[in-house]
Amino acid sequence: MLSTKKIIHLVIALNLFQVLQAQELNTNINQYLNEYIKCNDFSGAILISKKGNIIYEDSFGYANKELQVKNTLNTKxxxxxxxxxxxxxxxxxxxxxxxxxxxxxxxxxxxxxxxxxxxxxxxxxxxxxxxxxxxxxxxxxxxxxxxxxxxxxxxxxxxxxxxxxxxxxxxxxxxxxxxxxxxxxxxxxxxxxxxxxxxxxxxxxxxxxxxxxxxxxxxxxxxxxxxxxxxxxxxxxxxxxxxxxxxxxxxxxxxxxxxxxxxxxxxxxxxxxxxxxxxxxxxxxxxxxxxxFYSHNEKFIGHDGMFFGSITSYNYFPEKDIFIVVLSNNQSPSYLLAYALSAIMLGKDVKTPYKHNKIELDFISIKKYEGSYGKIKFFEENGVLYYQNSNIRLVPESKTKFFRESDPNITYKFVTDKYGVVKKVIISKYGVEEIINK
Missing domain, CATH: 3.40.710.10 (DD-peptidase/beta-lactamase superfamily)
Structure with missing residues (x-):
């Protein structure tokens, strides 16, 4: 049976572990968001909590652009x-x-x-x-x-x-x-x-x-x-x-x-x-x-919203007691940002955001990526690669990697074997990757 002294030491060690874990999560979130903000025009506020403790909260951009009034934690x-x-x-x-x-x-x-x-x-x-x-x-x-x-x-x-x-x-x-x-x-x-x-x-x-x-x-x-x-x-x-x-x-x-x-x-x-x-x-x-489908295979309760410039995302993982809310007033895709932040909170590997630059690719280099990958498809039309339909236009940033014209934070990297045959695509949504075989 544990002595009182050992129990106290165990409680202290557990509390210390939780503090260090919270600090690490805060660091990872800060690193991700710092790079995201550099590359995107996000305006809004974000709060993340775990087990009843606020891990992160901050505000960005302007509540009123005309008067240059910044968003704060108290912005409604x-x-x-x-x-x-x-x-x-x-x-x-x-x-x-x-x-x-x-x-x-x-x-x-x-x-x-x-x-x-x-x-x-x-x-x-x-x-x-x-x-x-x-x-x-x-x-x-x-x-x-x-x-x-x-x-x-x-x-x-x-x-x-x-x-x-x-x-x-x-x-x-x-x-x-x-x-x-x-x-x-x-x-x-x-x-x-x-x-x-x-x-x-x-x-x-x-x-x-x-x-x-x-x-x-x-x-x-x-x-x-x-x-x-x-x-x-x-x-x-x-x-x-x-x-x-x-x-x-x-x-x-x-x-x-x-x-x-x-x-x-x-x-x-x-x-x-x-x-x-x-x-x-x-x-x-x-x-x-x-x-x-975007719940990272965890129990999830939430809802997103979109209405004339307001895009909001409310996410709760009850079994982990993780809560994430992202509110935007400039049509920023809060739901995708929340998707990445929840992946970080759940200990998943999330790639850091970066600036995407277009390069030119010839018709043949683009054409080879056509085809079905699981339930999705890519097709070429007039020298442009499209995802699923002609509304989602992809832009090349390397010989094997493309980003969405409408949202560069969603990318598609094609993987070939040693013979140059395309075998799979790695889809990254705000740094959260998914591999789909051809």
Missing amino acids: FNLASVSKQFTAVAIMQLIQDEKLKLDQTIDTFFPKIPKSNLITIKMLLNHSSGLQIDFDELYLKYADIDSTNVFKTIEEKTLLFPPGESIAYSNIGYFLLAKIVEKISGLEFEDFLKKRIFKYADMNHSGVCNNDSIIKNLASYYYKSEDGFKKNPFINWKYNIGHDGIYSTIEDLYSWNNTLFKSEKILLNDFKNLMIGTYNDQNFGFGYVINP
Whole structure:
């Protein structure tokens, strides 16, 4: 049996190991991000934690380019579709309160929506309702659109398939869920979130966007064009809720993740398990994506978002207790950056980002890389190599290596045998490599 002295020494050694491990992770992350920032126009904020301790957090770029106001740890970002998890939790709270049921149809709330007598709450949550993805024809309208206009637009849209018979991602579905929260609770959606979620998760810097309020420290949004960055257009926030519309900070999201998954302050475990314990063949749980192909073969709960310059990524590995959030306000691919950072946190080898330079290759040198590699294909057209389709153009940086024209951080290195026959391709996504044989 261990003596008290030996136990103390063991605890000290274990704590020291954890400190050293955290320091090493921080060093690796810093090295990666320092090089990434040199090569890319990232603007946003990043937080990474492990076992309840923040390993890394920092901000980059500008919250407002016009006024040269920099992003900080306190900058508030629109979460885009990362907002959906809050809507799902709000619905589950009403189910927990026995005010709603998963198998309840929505005709009680929206009788004029096609097949509403067959669409259930669960179908809205897991994107199996058949509702179309968006009402994007309304997103940018300056007019004071009221609920009548919005619901008329939804009611006129035909279903993509009979309810429950397939899967199609639907922002409209989550807009309807937010409206159901309002109808049942008698509160505006933001007021419900403040009362039932933000308060208990200590999310003191979070809220719901609207057209009128001045929100301190809220980032502006920019999108990329051929002429450089441009400011995003006006967005009518009156009905861009449920699927979108929540703003928050990286530290508020860290607090949210800890509160939701490590306590029952917001939702009892049985109801959380319903959200994340069941998912369909497109990996949709309720408000989350569960164990997708990019999860590094780990248990994963998360969601990404993209909306007019705002690109966000929320990633939680519950068995490792690793949390990564990347929020961007200039259309930076946060989800791919989070993919690389999660690989580093999981101890995988991740290549350092670098500047990619184009070289010229002749037709014959390019043509030899054509063909199928597993489930993917490359083809040559007019002296250019393409990946999968003519929208993904590849640019040579060496005789054997190409990068995507649209995103140089994704590369393809072809490997030949001693006879010059192409045998495989090494695909690198932000430094995370995958080998696929021909």
